[in-house]
Amino acid sequence: MASTREYDIILLGATGYTGKLTAEYITSSVTEPIKWAIAGRTQSKLNDLASKLKASGGPGGAPATIVITELTVPEVTKLAKTTKILLNTVGPYHKYCTPVVQACAETGTHYLDVTGETPWVKEIITKFEDTAKKNRAVIIPEIGIESAPSDLVAFSAVKLIREIWDCGVMDMVASVHELKSSGASGGTLATGLGLFDHYGTQQLKEISNPFCLSPLAQRDHRHTKFPAPTTYRKTLGERISGVWQYPLLGHLTTSITAGPNQAIVHRSSGRYPYYYGFNFNYAEYMAVDSPVVGMLISWLLTLLTIALAIPPIRAIVKGFMKYKPGEGPSVESTKDNRVEIRAVAVAEQLSKTPRKAFVNFVFEGGVYELTARLLVIGAITLLKDQDKVVKTHGFGFLTPSSLGQEYIDRLDKAGVKLKARQLGDFGSK
Structure with a gap:
């Protein structure tokens, strides 16, 4: 340049x-x-x-x-x-x-x-x-907001585990712990609806795979293309209900923003599998107060996705949009907004005392x-x-x-807080 x-x-x-x-x-x-x-x-x-x-x-x-x-x-x-x-x-x-x-x-x-x-x-x-x-x-x-916070949260967890235990990460579970927002802008809503108009069912199905942007499979065929979680399993009931519980994160359900975020995080890990870990897996959810609320949210999001695939329903939804493209919530209405993401990463190096990293991302303001x-x-x-x-x-x-880290440090000075801390036994380095 x-x-x-x-x-x-x-x-x-x-x-x-x-x-x-x-x-x-x-x-x-x-x-x-x-x-x-x-x-x-x-x-x-x-x-x-x-x-x-x-x-x-x-x-x-x-x-x-x-x-x-x-x-x-x-x-x-x-x-x-x-x-x-x-x-x-x-x-x-x-x-x-x-x-x-x-x-x-x-x-x-x-x-x-x-x-x-x-x-x-x-x-x-x-x-x-x-x-x-x-x-x-x-x-x-x-x-x-898509997908820098998630990518930086994953990077910070991996970096800490590398520094303390000199190994990669097996599984990482993140939750949108709090998302207090004054609503989506007209551009965001128009974009979401427009994807259904522009892309076919097969293309949208392909990008539902959280590894769809990862270059790992193309570069190295010796390793698993799409690693499954190895440190936790969901029961049949949890898979059907769409809600489950994870230590330190509470009750979790489907997050509407998980797709783009998981794809970007897995692109990062796929570029550097020796650093993140060849079995690295990142999954993102939304925290809820109770299993009943989580189940309702998960089922409603599934029904909404199916409904928006039908052109007449999309047309009706467009007619009820609060904001037009180029418009959005006022600055005054976002003053008490808040974004918080919490995540737990499990180190590859197994031990009697679990070795994990806990990461917290917080911003006081609008998305x-x-x-x-x-x-x-x-x-x-x-x-x-x-x-x-x-x-x-x-x-x-x-x-x-x-x-x-330079990016994270600059963000910290701008009020975007990201902290990672060690859980489990002392480091091996």
């Missing part, structure tokens, strides 16, 4: 709901000297946003504005050539953003987004992985505010620590955890 590019960061889709929050966070909180710009389709909206950002007087300063009329490869290529890193908050990604990724891969421009659209991520990896590596581009999809911080701090980390990231992980399609 050329070091003489005009901008350090360009934010594409800056006038959308998540885009505005991202731009506001850059202006209010980024203290590192950067040159940045906001890009979108409407000059008047960009000018209005830039004026508000300038008036706020934050340390990140006011951005330049760039109009991009169409999200085509030629148009985005012109944009990508002017920046070191392109942040993309334009959704639905499967509908608009394949040309954006292609342009970045072909121009050697680093790219980060906040999608949770696993079938689209699988698609762009297949199409542009070799191109990105060839042109020295780092591509990191899903570095928002879209969290997404903005994850995206911006990820970009700053890549900008400042590019040589280390590339030396360790190379180019191509990486995951949020590839930004390493």
Whole structure:
């Protein structure tokens, strides 16, 4: 990537709901000297946003504005050539953003987004992985609420177990312990419904496999392609009811966000099986107060998935959406929101006293505010620590955890707290 590019960061889709929050966070909180710009389709909206950002007087300063009329490869290529890193908050990604990724891969421009659209991520990896590596581009999809927290939680657990017991992880169970939210934005809802319109049943079935993004099977055929949990088993009743209990995490049931998160975590582990462990397995659930509540949630989510596969029902649901694309909960309504993830990882090194790691991820605020911080701090980390990231992980399609402990440390200073602690006996190192 050329070091003489005009901008350090360009934010594409800056006038959308998540885009505005991202731009506001850059202006209010980024203290590192950067040159940045906001890009979108409407000059008047960009000018209005830039004026508000300038008036706020934050340390990140006011951005330049760039109009991009169409999200085509030629148009985005012109944009990508002017920046070191392109942040993309334009959704639905499967509908608009394949040309954006292609342009970045072909121009050697680093790219980060906040999608949770696993079938689209699988698609762009297949199409542009070799191109990105060839042109020295780092591509990191899903570095928002989906799926950076889960990926960093898993990374932190594995890192601790490696440091203490010098071994990998067999099983890891995570739970969304608390998700107090003011609701989903119009863009998020439109994206979720749009996946059923865009992808066929077979494609959606394929991405239900939590290992669908893992490169392990393609690289090393000596080991199990899809390892099953080895340290716990669900009873027939638990599988039918959709609710079960796990030590330290309580009653668990189906999580609506588990799919994208599990896929990204297993891509991380599949890239480094000697570090994570060849039998590494990550499963994510939602914590509930009682088995009855868990069973109802699990069954309702199953029925909802089946119902949304029917086009007329999707059309009805779209008509009742609270927010349109580009809209979402007000900042005031999210002030008491909270996100907490808890996880337990079991070390491969078996002993009489169980050897485990307990990880806790907490953010006091709205999920879209969290997404903005994850995206911006990820970009700053890549900008400042590019040589280390590339030396360790190379180019191509990486995951949020590839930004390493430096990313976690920067997030901590921004109010995103992630702590891992040892359970069980003393370390062997």
